[in-house]
Amino acid sequence: MGKMRNIKLVIAYDGTKYHGFQEQRGTGLATIQETLERILASHFKQDIQVFGASRTDSGVHACGQVVNFYTETRGIPTKRIPLTINVLLPEDIVIKTATDVAEDFHARFSAKSKRYRYVIYNSRVPNPFYHRYSMFEPRLLDLEAMREAAKYLEGTHDFSAFKGEGPPVKSAVRTLSRIDFDVSGKLINLFFTGDGFLYNMVRILTGTLLDVGLKKYSPVQIMDILESKQRTMAGPTVPPSGLSLMEVYY
Amino acid sequence: MGKMRNIKLVIAYDGTKYHGFQEQRGTGLATIQETLERILASHFKQDIQVFGASRTDSGVHACGQVVNFYTETRGIPTKRIPLTINVLLPEDIVIKTATDVAEDFHARFSAKSKRYRYVIYNSRVPNPFYHRYSMFEPRLLDLEAMREAAKYLEGTHDFSAFKGEGPPVKSAVRTLSRIDFDVSGKLINLFFTGDGFLYNMVRILTGTLLDVGLKKYSPVQIMDILESKQRTMAGPTVPPSGLSLMEVYY
Numbered sequence: 001m002g003k004m005r006n007i008k009l010v011i012a013y014d015g016t017k018y019h020g021f022q023e024q025r026g027t028g029l030a031t032i033q034e035t036l037e038r039i040l041a042s043h044f045k046q047d048i049q050v051f052g053a054s055r056t057d058s059g060v061h062a063c064g065q066v067v068n069f070y071t072e073t074r075g076i077p078t079k080r081i082p083l084t085i086n087v088l089l090p091e092d093i094v095i096k097t098a099t100d101v102a103e104d105f106h107a108r109f110s111a112k113s114k115r116y117r118y119v120i121y122n123s124r125v126p127n128p129f130y131h132r133y134s135m136f137e138p139r140l141l142d143l144e145a146m147r148e149a150a151k152y153l154e155g156t157h158d159f160s161a162f163k164g165e166g167p168p169v170k171s172a173v174r175t176l177s178r179i180d181f182d183v184s185g186k187l188i189n190l191f192f193t194g195d196g197f198l199y200n201m202v203r204i205l206t207g208t209l210l211d212v213g214l215k216k217y218s219p220v221q222i223m224d225i226l227e228s229k230q231r232t233m234a235g236p237t238v239p240p241s242g243l244s245l246m247e248v249y250y
Numbered sequence: 251m252g253k254m255r256n257i258k259l260v261i262a263y264d265g266t267k268y269h270g271f272q273e274q275r276g277t278g279l280a281t282i283q284e285t286l287e288r289i290l291a292s293h294f295k296q297d298i299q300v301f302g303a304s305r306t307d308s309g310v311h312a313c314g315q316v317v318n319f320y321t322e323t324r325g326i327p328t329k330r331i332p333l334t335i336n337v338l339l340p341e342d343i344v345i346k347t348a349t350d351v352a353e354d355f356h357a358r359f360s361a362k363s364k365r366y367r368y369v370i371y372n373s374r375v376p377n378p379f380y381h382r383y384s385m386f387e388p389r390l391l392d393l394e395a396m397r398e399a400a401k402y403l404e405g406t407h408d409f410s411a412f413k414g415e416g417p418p419v420k421s422a423v424r425t426l427s428r429i430d431f432d433v434s435g436k437l438i439n440l441f442f443t444g445d446g447f448l449y450n451m452v453r454i455l456t457g458t459l460l461d462v463g464l465k466k467y468s469p470v471q472i473m474d475i476l477e478s479k480q481r482t483m484a485g486p487t488v489p490p491s492g493l494s495l496m497e498v499y500y
Contacts, residue, residue, distance in 0.1 A: 014378040061379070082375055091381045125332055128264040129311070129383060131341045 007078055008068045008101040011036070014061055014092040016132050016241070021056045021065070032056070032093060036067065039088045044071050053107040053248040054114060057200070059240030061133065063117075064096075064247040068107045107248070113177065115193045115247045118206040118238070123186040134187070135206075135242035141213035143183065149212040150179040150190075152222035153205060160229035162208070164200030164237055172198055172229075179205075191246070200237050208235035257328055258318045258351040261286070264311055264342040266382050266491070271306040271315070282306070282343060286317065289338045294321050303357040303498040304364060307450070309490030311383065313367075314346075316498040318357045357498070363427065363445045365497045368456040368488070370438040377436070384437070385456075385492035391463035393433065399462040400429040400440075402472035403455060410479035412458070414450030414487055422448055422479075429455075441496070450487050458485035 011032075015021075019029040023037070033050050040048040053066040076084055081098035089095070104110075119134040121127055126136045153176055160172040175195045182189040190209065192202050208225065211217055216235075217225075225233045261282075265271075269279040273287070283300050290298040303316040326334055331348035339345070354360075369384040371377055376386045403426055410422040425445045432439040440459065442452050458475065461467055466485075467475075475483045 012378050014381070063379075086376060091376070092378045094376050094378050096375055125346055126336060126341070126344050128262050128342045128344050129313075131264070133379060 004070050004072060004103070005078070006068055006070055006101050006103050006105055007081070008066060008099050008105060008107065009081070010096045011065050011067060012061075012063050012094045012096055013065070014132065015056060015059050016061075017092060018058065020058045020060070021052050021054065021062075032062075032065075033067075035090065035093060037069075039085060040069060040071075043085060043088065044075050046071065051107045053111050054197075054245050056243075056245055057240050061244040062246075063244050065245050066107045066111070066248040066250075068101060068105055105250075110250055111248050113193060113195045113249045114197065114245065115191060115249075116197070116202045117244045117246050118190045118192070118202060119242045119244075120188040120190070120206075120210070121186055122188050127186070130187070132241055133244075135238050137210065139214055141188070141210070142215060143181070143188070143213065145215070145219050146209045146213045147181055149209055149217075149219035149222045150181070152219065152226070153209075154178055157226050158229060159198055159201060159226070161225050161231055161234045162201050162204040163198035163231065164204060165231075166199030169198060174198065174201075176205075202243060203237045203240070204231075204234050206235075206242070207238045210238065211235040254320050254322060254353070255328070256318055256320055256351050256353050256355055257331070258316060258349050258355060258357065259331070260346045261315050261317060262311075262313050262344045262346055263315070264382065265306060265309050266311075267342060268308065270308045270310070271302050271304065271312075282312075282315075283317075285340065285343060287319075289335060290319060290321075293335060293338065294325050296321065301357045303361050304447075304495050306493075306495055307490050311494040312496075313494050314497040315495050316357045316361070316500075318351065318355055355500075360500055361498050363443060363499045364447065364495065365441060365443045365499075366447070366452045367494045367496050368440045368442070368452060369492045369494075370440070370456075370460070371436055372438050373436040380437070382491055383494075385488050387460065389464055391438070391460070392465060393431070393438070393463065395465070395469050396459045396463045397431055398469035399459055399467075399472045400431070402469065402476070403459075404428055407476050408479060409448055409451060409476070411475050411481055411484045412451050412454040413448035413481065414454060415481075416449030419448065424448065424451075426455075452493060453487045453490070454481075454484050456485075456492070457488045460488065461485040 021032045023033040050067045050069045078098050078100050082095040121130045121134040121136050156175040158172050178193045180191040271282045273283040300317045300319045328348050328350050332345040371380045371384040371386050406425040408422050428443045430441040
C-alpha cells in the first residue's frame, strides 16, 4: 500500500433531487455524499469516504461545496480528476477543481468561514426557470427595511432564535460577518458570510428579513428577536430551493 | 350560451418533463397543451381547446409561447386569468399575460414571425444549474467563424438541408431574417428570427454553426450545404434542452 493522498474537491450540485449532502445509511435515499463516494470508489477501486464542509439539507444547492477524501497514490493525477470523474457523475453533480492538500486538511474542521446565497424571485408572476433555484415571493418588499434589519443581524450574537430543530449544539453563538444584498431585476440575492451556521439558520434569517420586507416587523425588532433566543419569535423557515452554499474559506 | 371570448395567453414553461407542446391523444403522455387544456377546463367548467403558435418538441422550453382559446363570456375577467390560473398550474408552466383578441385571431396562423434562442454552455467543466437549459460544449469554439457562417444562413433560402424527419411540407423555403449572437461569459446565446421554421430547423442550424466553430467546415461551406438540400450535409441535431421559443410576432 502506497503513501496516502488527501484530495480536496470543490463541487457544485443541483440539490433538487437529493436528500441532502450527508449519507443516510440504510435508508436507500440518494444523497450527494453517497453518490460521490460510489462513483469515486468505482474509479479508484477501493472504499472512499468523503468529508464535506457543510451538511446541506434536502433540496439545497451548492456552487462551491468543499469535500476531501483519502486515497492511495495509485490512480489518475489529481488535476485530471474533474474531467475523468465528471463523465461518470450524474449531470446534477459536477467536480469543479481537485487539488492535493496536506494530510491534516479536513473539509469541515479546517473551514474558517462559509458564504451562502438565498435567492428570492420577487415578481407578481412566477418564472418556471427559477422555480428550482429560488423562492417565489409575489408581494412588494421594502428592500430598504430589509437592508436595515440585516445590519442588526451582522456581528457576534447568540442565534438561538434562528436555529431550527436539529442536533443539539453546545453554543448558539456565531459570528455573522456580513449580509450582502445583490438586487438584479426581479432577483434578490442575499449573501450570508459567517464562521458557522446553525441548523436552518440561513433559511430562518431569510424568512425573518422577508417578514421585515413585508412590514410584519420593523428593522429594530430584530434586536428583540435575537435577545428572546426563542425560535417562535423569528420568521418562517423559507424553502430549500432558494439556498446555495457558495464558498468555503480556509 | 353567451357571446364567445377569444383569449390570447403568453406562456412560459420549462419543457424538461413534457413530451412537447402538442397534445398526443391516447398516449397518456404529459404535454403542455394537454396540461393547459385540463386546468383551463376545470376552471371554466367547459371543454377548452388551446391553439399554440409553435409545436415545441419534447424537452424544448418557452419564454414566450403564445396560445389562444375560446370560452363563453362567463368566468373571471381576462386580466385576472394569470394570477388565478397560475396557482392551479404545475410550477413548470406559467401564464405571463392574458388579453382579449379579435374573433379571428389564431395563435399559429396569425403569427408573422418567431424568435428562438439556443443556449450553448461553453466551458471545460459543466454547470449543474445550466444542464436543463443549455447544451454543454467543452471544446474551444471559433466564434468569429460561427458569426461569419451565420451571415450565409440569413435571408430567404430553401432550408431542406436543415429539416429533420417529420411531417412533409409543401415548400422548404423560409426567410431567416436574422441570427444574433449574445455571448456572456461561458454562455453563448444564439437568437434565430424568421417567418417560419421547419421541423428541428433551429437545432440543425445550431449543430451546423457548432461544427463551423469546431472547424469541421469553413463558413463559406454553408452555401454548399444550403445548395445541396441534403440533410446529411448539415451538422447534427443538437439536444432540445438548449432551445427556447422566445417570442411570437403578430
